[in-house]
Amino acid sequence: xxxxxxxxxxxxxHLRAKDLLNKxxxxxxxxxxxxxxxxxxxxxxxxxxPYLIKSPIAIFRNQxxxxxTPTDILKLY
Numbered sequence: 001x002x003x004x005x006x007x008x009x010x011x012x013x014h015l016r017a018k019d020l021l022n023k024x025x026x027x028x029x030x031x032x033x034x035x036x037x038x039x040x041x042x043x044x045x046x047x048x049x050p051y052l053i054k055s056p057i058a059i060f061r062n063q064x065x066x067x068x069t070p071t072d073i074l075k076l077y
Contacts, residue, residue: 003043009057
């Protein structure tokens with residue numbers, strides 16, 4: 001996915017890029033933690049390291065949700 005696509009998804013979710021990331025993941029700790037990132041930097045992290053996202057994202061029509069539990073997907077209806 002591109003940075004533009006991630007930006008659009010983040011707007012649908014009403015979240016920031018860093019809110020999507022699993023901060024306990026060793027790669028997050030090694031590559032990202034403790035550094036100062038601007039908005040473009042956070043978007044590039046999502047592009048290059050999508051495996052760091054903590055939960056699946058469901059998108060339906062013009063809505064999106066971060067599915068922390070399996071039943072969260074029902075919120076799209």
